[in-house]
Amino acid sequence: MIELRTPAEIEQMKPAGAFVAQVLTTVREAATVGVDLLRLDAIAAEMIRKAGAKSTYVDYHPSFGAMPFGKVICTSVNDAVLHGLPHAYRLKDGDLLTLDFACEVDGWVADSAVSFVVGTPREADLTIIETTERALDAAIAAAQPGGRMGDVSAAIGEVCHAAGYSVNLDFGGHGVGRTMHGDPHVPNDGRAGRGVHLRPGLVFAIEPWLMETTDRIFTDPDGWTLRSADGSRAAHSEHTIAITEDGPLILTARDSLVE
Structure with a gap:
């Protein structure tokens, strides 16, 4: 079910968005050569x-996950594109890392991701x-x-x-509110003029993700990490936004934070 948020509720969601942005900025700064993914988590x-x-x-355990996720942030390295499960791995020079983080603050959730080298x-x-950043x-x-x-x-x-x-449509954006994933689904390709009406109060995450030379993925033996089928590298950018009378409002913007 698609839920529309009041202007007051969107205001209440801002601290969650700001916190998610702050965590991503802090963890990104800590992600240097030699640092372990478990340290970032x-x-x-x-x-x-x-x-x-x-x-x-x-405690997140959807049908596509082998078990509850068990960590608090996704760390996807090189050919991993989504749901990277933190494990004992020290970052190397030249690694392409994606951090994907969602969190609940005062009952409201925000979700965002950033890729960098x-x-x-x-x-x-x-x-x-x-x-992916231009697409977002x-x-x-x-x-x-x-x-x-x-x-x-x-x-x-x-x-x-x-x-x-090429674009994989298996995973895309999603509604965000009291829970991390809800309606509506936000495909990463489609036809303009179709689909759900964008009404003020609609809050959702937009998350374009790409792999360098394929649109096919497979699940790593860890039961969570999704990797490119041909081993090519991947990137992922995401923000949670709210539709307002004045246009889109980025709740997870990192512009005001030092990166």
Whole structure:
């Protein structure tokens, strides 16, 4: 069921968005060569504890997960694109890392993701990261009151296809509110003018993700991490937004934070 939030409720969601942005910024700063993924998860967990917030990941066990996730942040490295389960791995120079984090603050949830290169970047990595960021920006710009969800999906697909990437539709964006995942689904490709009406009060996450030379994925033996079928690298960008009378409001914006 799609729920519309009142202006007062959207105001109440802002602290969750700001906290998610703060955690991603802090963990990104800590993600240097030689740092273990479990250390990054511990940093996020400590921030959750100090803030009196609640992890939406630890007990999360959807049908596609082998067991409850058990950690508080997703850390997807190189050919891992989604749901990267933190494990004992020390980051190496040139690793492409995606951090995906959702959390509940005062009963409201926000969700966001960022990809970046640790140490020395490859040009192809920078290109795929930049493409997901441009696709996210285009999708947010298309999320106007009175429009349709297809406008958002089409904006993502247009950017990704123009850059030469194929798009996987198995996972996409989703409604956000009292829980991490809800209606509506936000596909990463589609036709403008179709789908759910974008009405003020609608809150959802937009999350374009791409793999360098494939659109096929498989699940890692850890039961959670999704990897590219051909071993090519991947990137993922995400924000939680609210549709308002004045246009889209980015609840997880990191612009005001030092990255």
